[in-house]
Amino acid sequence: xxxxxxxxxxxxxxxxxxxxxxxxxxxxxxxxxxxxxxxxxxxxxxxxxxxxxxxxxxxxxxxxxxxxxxxxxxxxxxxxxxxxxxxxxxxxxxxxxxxxxxxxxxxxxxxxxxxxxxxxxxxxxxxxxxxxxxxxxxxxxxxxxxxxxxxxxxxxxxxxxxxxxxxxxxxxxxxxxxxxxxxxxxxxxxxxxxxxxxxxxxxxxxxxxxxxxxxxxxxxxxxxxxxxxxxxxxxxxxxxxxxxxxxxxxxxxxxxxxxxxxxxxxxxxxxxxxxxxxxxxxxxxxxxxxxxxxxxxxxxxxxxxxxxxxxxxxxxxxxxxxxxxxxxxxxxxxxxxxxxxxxxxxxxxxxxxxxxxxxxxxxxxxxxxxxxxxxxxxxxxxxxxxxxxxxxxxxxxxxxxxxxxxxxxxxxxxxxxxxxxxxxxxxxxxxxxxxxxxxxxxxxxxxxxxxxxxxxxxxxxxxxxxxxxxxxxxxxxxxxxxxxxxxxxxxxxxxxxxxxxxxxxxxxxxxxxxxxxxxxxxxxxxxxxxxxxxxxxxxxxxxxxxxxxxxxxxxxxxxxxxxxxxxxxxxxxxxxxxxxxxxxxxxxxxxxxxxxxxxxxxxxxxxxxxxxxxxxxxxxxxxxxxxxxxxxxxxxxxxxxxxxxxxxxxxxxxxxxxxxxxxxxxxxxxxxxxxxxxxxxxxxxxxxxxxxxxxxxxxxxxxxxxxxxx
Numbered sequence: 140x141x142x143x144x145x146x147x148x149x150x151x152x153x154x155x156x157x158x159x160x161x162x163x164x165x166x167x168x169x170x171x172x173x174x175x176x177x178x179x180x181x182x183x184x185x186x187x188x189x190x191x192x193x194x195x196x197x198x199x200x201x202x203x204x205x206x207x208x209x210x211x212x213x214x215x216x217x218x219x220x221x222x223x224x225x226x227x228x229x230x231x232x233x234x235x236x237x238x239x240x241x242x243x244x245x246x247x248x249x250x251x252x253x254x255x256x257x258x259x260x261x262x263x264x265x266x267x268x269x270x271x272x273x274x275x276x277x278x279x280x281x282x283x284x285x286x287x288x289x290x291x292x293x294x295x296x297x298x299x300x301x302x303x304x305x306x307x308x309x310x311x312x313x314x315x316x317x318x319x320x321x322x323x324x325x326x327x328x329x330x331x332x333x334x335x336x337x338x339x340x341x342x343x344x345x346x347x348x349x350x351x352x353x354x355x356x357x358x359x360x361x362x363x364x365x366x367x368x369x370x371x372x373x374x375x376x377x378x379x380x381x382x383x384x385x386x387x388x389x390x391x392x393x394x395x396x397x398x399x400x401x402x403x404x405x406x407x408x409x410x411x412x413x414x415x416x417x418x419x420x421x422x423x424x425x426x427x428x429x430x431x432x433x434x435x436x437x438x439x440x441x442x443x444x445x446x447x448x449x450x451x452x453x454x455x456x457x458x459x460x461x462x463x464x465x466x467x468x469x470x471x472x473x474x475x476x477x478x479x480x481x482x483x484x485x486x487x488x489x490x491x492x493x494x495x496x497x498x499x500x501x502x503x504x505x506x507x508x509x510x511x512x513x514x515x516x517x518x519x520x521x522x523x524x525x526x527x528x529x530x531x532x533x534x535x536x537x538x539x540x541x542x543x544x545x546x547x548x549x550x551x552x553x554x555x556x557x558x559x560x561x562x563x564x565x566x567x568x569x570x571x572x573x574x575x576x577x578x579x580x581x582x583x584x585x586x587x588x589x590x591x592x593x594x595x596x597x598x599x600x601x602x603x604x605x606x607x608x609x610x611x612x613x614x615x616x617x618x619x620x621x622x623x624x625x626x627x628x629x630x631x632x633x634x635x636x637x638x639x640x641x642x643x644x645x646x647x648x649x650x651x652x653x654x655x656x657x658x659x660x661x662x663x664x665x666x667x668x669x670x671x672x673x674x675x676x677x678x679x680x681x682x683x684x685x686x687x688x689x690x691x692x693x694x695x696x697x698x699x700x701x702x703x704x705x706x707x708x709x710x711x712x713x714x715x716x717x718x719x720x721x722x723x724x725x726x727x728x729x730x731x732x733x734x735x736x737x738x739x740x741x742x743x744x745x746x747x748x749x750x751x752x753x754x755x756x757x758x759x760x761x762x763x764x765x766x767x768x769x770x771x772x773x774x775x776x777x778x779x780x781x782x783x784x785x786x787x788x789x790x791x792x793x794x795x796x797x798x799x800x801x802x803x804x805x806x807x808x809x810x811x812x813x814x815x816x817x818x819x820x821x822x823x824x825x826x827x828x829x830x831x832x833x834x835x836x837x838x839x840x841x842x843x844x845x846x847x848x849x
Contacts, residue, residue, distance in 0.1 A: 141474060143222035144220065144221060144700050145187070145219060146158075146167050146221065146224070146469075147190075147219060148182070148227065149206065149212045149225065149227065150169055150225075150227030151173070151530065152542065152847075153530035155171060156182050156529070159186050160463055161466050165469065167842050168188070169187050169188075169191070170187065170190060171185070172190050172206070172215050173191055174204055174205045174206060175191060176443070176540070180447070181529075188219060190218060192212070193215075194216055195209075195210030204232045204464060204540055204541065205229050209233075209234065209236065213241060213246065216241075217244060222246065224241055225249040225469075226448070227448075228448045231444070232449075234251040234258050235254075238256060242248060243789075247360070250420050250472075251447050252417075252419060252421050255419060257419045258418075259445040261346075263281040263310055263348055266279060266348075267413050267445075270486060272411055272412060275439070275442060277442050278300075278350070279301055279349055280297040280349045281349075282331065282347045282349065289328075292326050295324055298324065302319065303322060304322045306318060306352045307333075308334065309348075310345075310346040310715065317333065317336070320352060321632050336792070343376040353429060356427040356428060356429045356430060356597060357378060358380045358443075359379075359394045359440070360379060360450075361376045361405055361423065362375065362423055362456050362464075363413045363421075363422045363423070365422070365471075366419060367419065367526055368479040371414050372480060373409055373482070374460055374464075375487045376402065376405060376442065377394055377456065377501075380599065382600065383601070388494070388577070389492065389581070389584065389778065391455055391594075392491050394594070395594050396593050400605055401428070402497070403439065408768075412424060413445075415438060421448065422446060424442065424444075426440045426443060430740045446809060449464060449465070451495070451544075451547070454549040455492065457526075458523075460487060460488075460546045461488070462479075462485075474641070489551055489552055489553045490555040490558045491549055491551045492549070493549040493562075494549075494566065494585070495544055495545045495577075495709075496547070496577065496581070498545055499543050499576070499577055500577075501604055506814060506816075507813050508574040508576070510532065510536070510539050510719065511535070511574075511718075512532075512535050512536070512545075512713050513714045513715070514570055515529075517522050517546060517568075518565045518568040518569060524550065524552050525548070526547075526548070527546065527548060527565075528547040530546070539737075539789050540790060548565045557592070566585065572733065579608060580604065583608065584607060587603075589603075614642035618677055620675070620725065621677075622665075623699060624730075626665050626679045626681060627710075627720065628735045630693070630695055632713065654779045660704060679698065683696075684696055689724075690711065691712065692710055692712065694710045697709050707725055709726070710724050711723040713747065723834030781848040782846075782847050783808060783823055783845050785839045787818060788809065789813025789836060791833045791838075792812045792835065794834065796809075797828065798829065798830065799828060800827070801827055802822040802826065802829045803822065804825050806822045808821060820845060826849055831846050832845060
């Protein structure tokens, strides 16, 4: 392998770190590439050398990240004197054009040949290949969509033949991007156009697959490996049914509760399809298994697609086989045979379960979250039992332009029950502050008896997410604490001003900026509607003490529950970017590991307890009214205009209105892309567009005003 020289890792985050670890063990020097925003990222620090990416003259990635600029990556590899490129997953990992550019530049691409990638990586081509081999596929149709020549009648006819409900998928996109469910004809055209936008950046042309949707099925996949000497093996199977937005949240190996006959059929068809594609390298064939059939000897199953890259969930396969899949990739790319080509010698020992920790808020539809990681406490890895893959460290900034995954925890045990117990303990020892995460949901899922009893279907989270989030492992924080923390964060995060000033923050129409220094300081009264199983309203009276806390922030006296309540002296510490309350003193108690933040008109409170669990509550202010007439005037003035704010930080991909346009409530006005998701921002009320504050291709912060409705 050393004869190929340095390995350029054309990726970021945890997969770039993971590739670098294996390369170092094998004695292969690594070169990291980085977007200017990633200059201090962990993957940059772990590599032997690093090269900053510069946009190429040919690079046209639709305004996307530099990690998707094929020419920039190739130029960086040549500049650094590299002999080969590992694409990781995502970005350019499944781009046949990129593989061809590498070959043309004399660089070895760690992945399948371009021709094999086109045969197996396209959802449409892979379906045709599998169907020709007699592998079952779902009813489907491929649409060639040409911008300006859309044939909506042909789309409708194809959809009617496939049958509703159906899924719309870009044929060359992975990770669930661009996929959406269509239940009726009225929603078909928008879904097809959305899929094309995902496929072609800002363009609207491409190839889209329509596929019948199964209502109750498991996602089961088979890991395969092939070399250039005619050898193909499988590395057993995985279950990846726990998903949100068609993207995986947790995975396990082997897939539980499959009959021996069904398991053998899946593996055999995976190997046959791989051979027929002339494939070389690591690949994964995905299948749907109807839940009612998975326990029958002759159960149904349907081929979905083939991923022509290393999968995010490969650690669970490594834990049960004892193999290093990245080492296998490098060996095959260097022209060697598979390290083990005898299928009988590839063991599957015990059970492994993986959970992905995302910077996102399940309570808000899994909206991504960005900011500084004020706290990141991950469990220590235990060889053979617990694996921790992370692409960030405490103090790093989570950027809105990239995938929101922070880390993966993969646990092994002799049985599925033992592996789940190990994972539960690991999640209990994991704490994150500074961004919202899916940790509360993960902890609830791995403790839920429906999941622990056996595999679930791909619809499990869609059906039960809200229920799981309402069932914390410990009692939620007292309502009084929630009100105190919310009020404290509100007071510390509002800059002082002498007069009302409309802003983009969620409460700009209800508040004026309350001075806490100099002159008279009137009492402020806050009213919080606590949302949970029990709806209640809590009133808080606020007095500024005029003193400074140990953190250098103002101290306040808060009374919860009315004038007769006992005042509590409070103070706190904000994160570096002032977006999160991370520590607080409530009377004599000091609370650390807090995560108190604004989230689209609400304030979400997350408190890490000593036992490692996290309580979560959400509230919004009904009234924020200092008893001063100017407050009423400010609220009335602000109410005359309705700013429409970005729900997440991201890039503007479509601007659907202009100044002067009339809109109705709920009308789409802006489309954002953030962390692999498309977000449609809609008008909050009817009116006329008075101002547009964003542009296509521009990056906006969470809460930034996009348009103003008069």
